Amino acid sequence: MKAVDPTIEVGAVLTTPGDWPDGIVASGDAGTWNEVVLSIAGPVVDFGIVRWYPTGSNGPESLSRTDRIANFVRMVREQATRHAHKDLPIALTEVNTSYGMNTQPGALFAADACATLMANGVFTTDWWNVHNGPTSFSTIAGQPDCAGFGLLSSAGCLAGGTICQPALNTPFAPYHALAMTSTFAAPGQDPDAAKSVTLDYTGYTPAATAQVLGYTNGATGITTTTGGSAATTLPPYSLTTLVLRPEARSATPAAPARPTAITDHEATIAWTPSAPGVKHEVHRPVGATTQQWGETTGSSFTVHNLAPSTRCTVNGWSGTWTQTGTAVRVTRPRTTTPSPPEPRRRPASWAPTRAPTSSRPPSPSTAPAAPPGERPQEPPARRSTQDCQAAVRDARSTATP
Structure with a gap:
């Protein structure tokens, strides 16, 4: 495949450390599955693939299994370093729980497991699967559970059609949990009591209010309310997400001072x-x-x-x-401040006279004549105005020698 397209990435299927069939060595094998596969294929594959179906016969037992994630991810990396002589990225392509697959225990496990896998560097997690028929019927946390691995209902039936799943494509509880995990969720894992929590932030100051997304036991969808960012209450068997916004800045910079370091062009x-x-x-x-x-x-x-x-x-x-x-x-406001009149160049041998009875400049008709042989000097023309960020003047053209 890589000869045809070098960008294709190939993964090697590995066993999950601590789960069957990890560690089994059959007659004639050179070692465990991971040891042999990583030694032979490890140098040329791009990532490792693991699958995980933890066991548990009740809610607290199945929810505690997420504590194993950090250890088995670390062990896969250590095996890759030892046998493939490189660090392999890890993909978890199948995961589900064994208790409450369609109800709130499965939802809490899904959210906690996916968030923990992400925190430990697993680059993709796939929930198994989208549709799956029912295998048994029970009532868990007051809700019907058909023990199906699917996120959505297959509308399958048990006991000769007397017990059936909901209508086709009806979302089960883990579906809503994974939808909330995309914005991160804090699970309330106590099935009977609410839990009050306070929130601390490092390097971030949120606004006082936050948008609160919630999914509770038996709900048909995610609710949206407004709450505080410093503390919240997790309902029993629930998922809660706080959507935060930064605190509004109250201080603004002082007004800029008069421009400095003025030259003819800056x-x-x-x-x-x-x-x-x-x-x-x-x-x-x-x-x-x-x-x-x-x-x-x-x-x-x-x-x-x-x-x-x-x-x-x-x-x-x-x-x-x-x-x-x-x-x-x-x-800055668009206002114009006039500049003072520019000085005029005059010959050293000519000094204008001023009328003694008036402080006003002489009019063109009464202006003194220029010295013999010299052309009378015209008054300067007015310059145009425009907005800019500094008062600049070409001193070379306007200064009096």
Whole structure:
């Protein structure tokens, strides 16, 4: 197969340590199944396959079997290292319980087993199976159980058709448990009493309220309510999932200060960050929208490629900060602060006179004449204005020598 498609991955079926037929050596065998298979095929296969059907004659006994998962997963890895000389990923392609297959004990086992297998690095877990006919009938935790391995009803019957499963494809309790396991579930394994629990979080601060998903004994579906994130109560024989949201940030960064480090083409904007690692986005208003100039988790940002000799909204800056999630955005009002008139170059030999009766500049008709042989100097033209993030000026073209 790999010669045709090198991306194909091949798994080797192994026995689950501690469960039949692990450890059996028949006449003529060079060792146990895992020893022989891993020694021969281990170097070329991509992962190992195990199957697990733990025994138990009642709820507490069957639910306690999940304590074995960490040990048998560790032992499979050790055998792969010893005989195949490499670390093999592990897939569990069949698992089910022997008690309460269609009722709440099976649901609690399914949720606990799948979550524990995932926590121990098993990369895939397959529940056996989707449909399976009934094998016997009993009442477990007050609910009918037909001892069928399927997640969904096969609508099969027992005792000549007098005892039948529900309608075809009706979900059994383990189906709802696996649906909740996709968001993680905490099982309440006591069949008779509720249990109050408190919740601690490391490196995370949740909002005070949480969405609570629940599946209780005999229910036909998953319920959704609102509860607290610091504590909850697990009903008897139940599954509970809390969907958390991060605590809303109350602190926002201070308004940015006046731009610094101004040159003819760039300026640096600085602020006091609200918390370490918060991302700040720097935006420039453009009409009714904004244009993002950049982002940083630091406390300053340098704007490049600004046009020289432009009027800018810089005097009396007041930054307006808004926050969405973990992103912080700064915008600025579209106002224009005029720049002072630019100085004019004048010949050293010519000094203008000012009318003694008026403080207003002379009009073009009364302006003093230029020295002989020189062309009168025109007043400077007005420059256009535009929004920008810093007051910049081309000093080389405007400074008086």
